[in-house]
Amino acid sequence: MAEVSTTKGISKGVVKLTVLLGISFAIILLFKPFATEEAYRAFPVIGSRVWVWIIAQLHLNFAAFVLGVPIFAVAMEFIGWRKSDERLDKIAHDFAKLFTVGYTITAILGTVLLISLPILYPKFMEHMMKILGPTWWLYIVVMYTETIIVAYYYYSWNQMKTEGKGKHVFLGLLVNLAGAALLLITSSWVGYMTTPGGVSEAGELVSRWDAIMTYMWLPLSLHRLVANVVFGAAIGAAYAAYRFTTSTSPEDKAYYDWMGYTAAMICIAAYFILPGIGYLLGVEIYAFNEQMGIQLMGGFFAWLWVMQAILMGLILFFINYYLWISLNKMPGGERYFKYVKLLYIFTLLGWAIWMTPHSVAVSLEEARRIGTYHPILGNLGVMASKNTATIVAMLATFYSYAIFRIANQEPTVPWAKTGTMVKAAVMIASFVGILWIGWYSYIVPAEFRVKVLSTIQFGLFFGVMIATLVIDKYLYKDAHIIGEPEWGKMPDRSQYALIGVTVTFTWLMSLLGYMRAGGRQYWHVYGIVKDTSPDAFLPTHGFASVVASITTILFFFVVAAVFWGIIKTEKVPEGGTS
């Protein structure tokens, strides 16, 4: 992007936001959405629900993107600054460019949503404004703050590069704090709708603070925060992958290969903790209302969890595949091919078990037919084996990564042989241990399994990862480097695997977003404001999949436009990159 002065950048951002808000308020004022006895207005052709569904999901996708990307942009800027690594600073700057443009699109989609909701759902929005109205005004204030800091952060990059880098990193931190505030405010709305508090049965406000501090609020915010990091990183990886496949110069290829790798690893690292936080969120939903918990976990949505397992497994697949190919660029990497193949098989097995449905009694006939368990795979479908399978697949992925990291090195420490053996022992013991706990889970009471064994399993998983990384740190100290990694020496298909991760994760977000909203069933605000519209039912899973696909494709269409815009402007000042 051509150099724009910081003040000009900031005023541009503020003007944009003001214009968008102005448009929404003008339309709302002109349309007088609340001056009606009707509780609903219908959106033409596709209906209000599908319209709001798509717009809200797109808005959320971009919001996730603009909240997630800054987190690691700043992290990289910080590390780049401390280690004086120019490459990291460039990545960080590239990402900052991505999210600065992303903000505008998020705001435009937000505007469409802001206009649509009161017009299509006047009675519901009236209720929301009555209960949580003040948070909305706070939201606007934080949005302005965020816009100003983001613009300041981005446009002052080069200026503050040599002097005041520390201050600049601090600005980045502020960007993230403002982002977290936005996330907390919006999560309170969704939290209130799903697990409402602070109101009487009749929907009168009792305590606004209780209406904000609902069961779901913090776990949802945390879950979104981590998912945003995963998502932001995935988009970064996809961007790098695309640039990789379309660039021709070796320097560009090397740079984008490295950027894609870094982003993908951050993505997967955050991805590993997501199930744990998802579990927390589930616990809170159960605590609020077990019936809702059941409906979400085991009732109507049971098959969608199978779908989720398919998608999450595919993400691990893509990553494993990518790491496997990556060994090619490591001199000495060929020594490890056979192990990685084995790990690949572990992932595959884990995935197959994970997918095996259990407790999916969606109808009387079906419950009778499958006797609540899968007829062929039987016991593999129960929770005990699911947890085990998930952990085995994730651990296999971790080992693919751990092997890749050291593939081009030869330890020189005197205890190298012992060290390698210890590592191998830890690896084998961890797999055996996790599998054994999984088997043992079958013969103990459910409560013990849920409270004790699952915790041990997850603990073991994280423990083993940390142990392996620590051992490696000492084992490969002053290691003999067989050869530097040949960044850029990757076939295009590896890059498509990264894009596959991003597309799959986006689709998954649409699906889970739908499930989170669908958990309310025929309520706008669970138990308080009933949905009496013609759409007060949950559509078929097929229908939901179609909407998820439409949203995903639309999302990438817009993202492609952004990337294209960036690439085009880039050519002017930097020249010669293409």
Added chain:
Amino acid sequence: MKKGGFGKLVVLIIGLSVFYTYVGLYFLPQSESLPPVVIEIREGIEQDELLKIGEDILFGKGQCMVCHPNKPEPGMRSPAISGIGAVIAERVKNMDVNEEEFIFQALVDTKAYIPEGFAPIMPPSQKLLTEGELIAVSAFLQSKGSDVTISYPESLPTLRKLLGSKEKKAVVASVEIKKDISQEELLKIGKDMYDDKGGCIECHPAALDPDVEFPILPVLLSEVQKHADEKGSDVESFLFESLVNPGAYVAEGMDDIMPATQDELSPEEIIAVSAYIQSKGGKVTVSLDSLPKLTKEIEKAGGQ
């Protein structure tokens, strides 16, 4: 820049999305989830029909099978349904409840008794099922290994008693009643207590209701007066006694199922509700000055 990358990208994005849609459309069951409908259960319904409805609820609307397996299996989260009637019949032999009460309790006050090896995760069913539906599903459970004694509407009082005492646990905070409160305000609070927090209206509706055989609100006072005269005590004391120790005097032909009021209401709130009852057809004599009298009755009842 290399050409062709963009085309491949489009193919990849659309291809994966189409693949996922395909899985969603053709591998997953395609049903919609409609808002639940109330299953109507007639009075004097045949047992066969009741059991059939119970079975449908168990597998369908009740969502019970999400947790409960049909046959016992290792590592199960919830007790198996087959033979559950026999298990419960065996268990209640050493308890001071009967089978019927136990099953109802298992459904509406799910945390009251937890069989060994299970966690208290079962949601109370009354949020999802109507009284009739609860009875139907209970009868079906009983039929799994025991003689069915549960029927509709005969089991209603037993169920209602449990539902009533279950509500108690979710007591709302006490209303503050000031010493110098006007009678008008006191009556208003009394009405709230009667209709809402006290749950009196469930059993003593404001007007005649064919489903309810207990004294209705307009006649409560005259009943109290009549019985007080029979017993030779003053109306106020008798009224208090019938509220805080309902078992002490049970009108002829009535079951002793009314819950003790002081479990749910504070003494001041009982005063308010008594005044409200008096206001329906009589002179209101009860006021906060009657507190000592009430306290005495509560003490007699051995209550709090």
